[in-house]
Amino acid sequence: MADIAGGRIPPHNIDAEKAVLGAILLSSDAFHEVSQSLRKDDFYSPAHSTLYDAILLFHNEHSGQTIDLITITEFLKGQKLLDLCGGMAYVASLTSEVPTITNAIYYAQIVQALSLRRSLLTLSSTLYDSAFDESKDIDEILDEGEHKLSDLQVSTEVFSESYKDGSTLVKSTVDHLLERVQHGNKEGVMSGFSRLDDMTGGFRPGEYVVIGARPSVGKTAFAISMAIDMAIHRKVATGFFSAEMTSMAIMERILSAEAHVDSKRIRNAVLRSQDTNAIIDAASRIYEGKLIIQDTPNIKLFDLRSQARRMKREKQIEILFVDYLSLINPESGPNVPRHEQVAEISRSMKSLARELRIPIIALSQVSRDAEGKEPNLANIRESGSVEQDADVVIFLHRDRLSDHDDKNGEQEQQVVMNGFPVQETKVILAKQRNGETGVITMGFQKQLVRFVELEQYS
Numbered sequence: 168m169a170d171i172a173g174g175r176i177p178p179h180n181i182d183a184e185k186a187v188l189g190a191i192l193l194s195s196d197a198f199h200e201v202s203q204s205l206r207k208d209d210f211y212s213p214a215h216s217t218l219y220d221a222i223l224l225f226h227n228e229h230s231g232q233t234i235d236l237i238t239i240t241e242f243l244k245g246q247k248l249l250d251l252c253g254g255m256a257y258v259a260s261l262t263s264e265v266p267t268i269t270n271a272i273y274y275a276q277i278v279q280a281l282s283l284r285r286s287l288l289t290l291s292s293t294l295y296d297s298a299f300d301e302s303k304d305i306d307e308i309l310d311e312g313e314h315k316l317s318d319l320q321v322s323t324e325v326f327s328e329s330y331k332d333g334s335t336l337v338k339s340t341v342d343h344l345l346e347r348v349q350h351g352n353k354e355g356v357m358s359g360f361s362r363l364d365d366m367t368g369g370f371r372p373g374e375y376v377v378i379g380a381r382p383s384v385g386k387t388a389f390a391i392s393m394a395i396d397m398a399i400h401r402k403v404a405t406g407f408f409s410a411e412m413t414s415m416a417i418m419e420r421i422l423s424a425e426a427h428v429d430s431k432r433i434r435n436a437v438l439r440s441q442d443t444n445a446i447i448d449a450a451s452r453i454y455e456g457k458l459i460i461q462d463t464p465n466i467k468l469f470d471l472r473s474q475a476r477r478m479k480r481e482k483q484i485e486i487l488f489v490d491y492l493s494l495i496n497p498e499s500g501p502n503v504p505r506h507e508q509v510a511e512i513s514r515s516m517k518s519l520a521r522e523l524r525i526p527i528i529a530l531s532q533v534s535r536d537a538e539g540k541e542p543n544l545a546n547i548r549e550s551g552s553v554e555q556d557a558d559v560v561i562f563l564h565r566d567r568l569s570d571h572d573d574k575n576g577e578q579e580q581q582v583v584m585n586g587f588p589v590q591e592t593k594v595i596l597a598k599q600r601n602g603e604t605g606v607i608t609m610g611f612q613k614q615l616v617r618f619v620e621l622e623q624y625s
Contacts, residue, residue, distance in 0.1 A: 177284070178285060179285070181212060181215075184210050184212055184278055185264040185265075186274040187274040187275045188218060189263070189268075190274065192236050192258075192261060193262055193268050198226070200272050200275075201271055207219050207223070211285070213251075214253045218243075218252040218253075221246060222234060222239060225242045239258070290312065290315050294308065356486045357369045359393055359395075359401075360607075360620055361620060363596070367559065373524055373526070374526040375520045375526075375557050376528040376560075377529055377530075377547070377554070377561070378531070378563070379531045379542060379547055380562060381542070382532065384565055384592070385563055387411070387420075387490055388618060391420055391421060391424065394458060395421060397486060399425065399458065402455075402457050404457040404483050404484045404485050404486075405484060405488070406475065406487040407460045407487075408487070408490065409460065409490045410463065410464060410466050410495060412462065417462070418453075418460070422446055423616055425449040425452065426445040426446045426449035427586075427587070428615075429615070430614060430616050457482075459478055461474050466495055471495060472515065472519055475487055475523060479525065486528065487525060488530075489527060489529040489530065490530045492509065492512055492513065492531045492553065497512050510553070513529075513552050513556045533546040534546045541562070541595060542562045542597075544598060547560070558600045558601070559596070559600070560596075560597045561596055562593075563594060563595070565591070565611065584619060587615055589612055591609075591610060592608070592611045593607070593608060593609075594609050608621060
């Protein structure tokens with residue numbers, strides 16, 4: 168039997184274990200129902216665990232043969248496992264312990280639920296011991312505990328079909344497609360920029376998206392512009408990690424963009440009456456939005472993961488921004504080469520996106536090689552693994568002359584929107600694992616620190 172925890176017998180149900188094994192021995196259909204999800208470790212009784220493992224082994228080696236009492240008994244004898252399973256009489260008795268074979272999946276769910284409880288007890292015991300071990304970093308203990316707990320939560324969903332019949336799948340797919348057409352919905356979280364959304368179909372759950380640019384081109388402004396549309400205009404719960412700016416500095420940028428008030432006026436607290444009214448109106452919209460900001464400087468990688476899981480659990484975030492990759496402290500030591508550290512961070516972001524089932528958009532600087540020219544995938548700074556891990560890579564590029572007068576001293580002709588000049592900026596969709604690539608021209612309003620679509624003003 169399993170170890171007794173704290174003087175108490177761990178949760179289990181021997182009758183349910185007997186019933187699921189008996190159902191398998193009576194019906195091949197029962198085996199195929201439960202075998203995709205139930206593991207040998209889910210059984211509390213060692214004899215039951217050994218028998219179930221032998222049944223799985225028999226199926227793998229003799230897939231064309233029927234699983235029943237006779238074939239399994241002979242197989243156990245040949246493997247010298249019969250005594251470990253309780254003997255011939257005990258194995259035979261299992262078929263009489265089944266109330267009804269049609270409930271096999273229900274019995275299996277009982278067995279697995281109790282297995283999860285035992286796993287939770289084991290996890291709590293491990294954390295208990297680790298908490299007393301002062302040689303272990305407390306943040307590392309917490310991160311490990313949260314990760315294992317998340318794995319347990321995912322494992323509660325294992326009783327799903329491993330495959331679907333084409334006739335069933337096509338019906339559900341068409342129904343889903345027609346529903347999206349009727350309601351104007353696309354898969355994923357929309358960026359708020361129509362041309363970009365047309366190309367990507369939105370940022371999809373589990374996707375790892377990288378936005379790269381040279382300094383001062385507008386990575387953070389681009390991310391904030393998308394976050395404003397998501398969290399404030401469409402009420403999509405949006406997480407925003409900033410390792411570079413304080414939360415108040417970010418909120419000042421959001422106010423500037425949303426209220427159409429020059430960011431310099433807000434920063435210097437020199438406001439006109441119309442500015443104040445616009446900011447108050449914008450603040451009310453932001454207040455009703457769903458934006459969650461975390462601004463820990465030099466945040467550790469496991470702290471970021473921990474906080475992201477908490478945002479997902481408590482705020483049900485549907486997308487997460489990380490500004491930016493190079494400012495995250497990895498878990499590896501300082502002696503590890505920088506490119507390996509960035510690779511570790513990148514892999515962790517991809518893994519976290521899949522774990523939380525949300526898109527994660529991470530900002531990254533590109534190398535100096537891209538100065539003055541359009542960046543490409545080879546220019547992602549410090550690690551090629553970032554490009555490899557990413558599902559989508561977007562670059563921002565703007566001619567530096569557009570920030571100043573041209574070489575002849577003549578003022579460059581600029582578009583003006585809402586009283587503020589717009590600098591044309593290329594948004595380069597350089598990689599999309601499941602879609603097209605291409606270039607979009609958008610506008611950057613430096614005074615409002617925001618991006619706008621040019622087409623809507625043409």
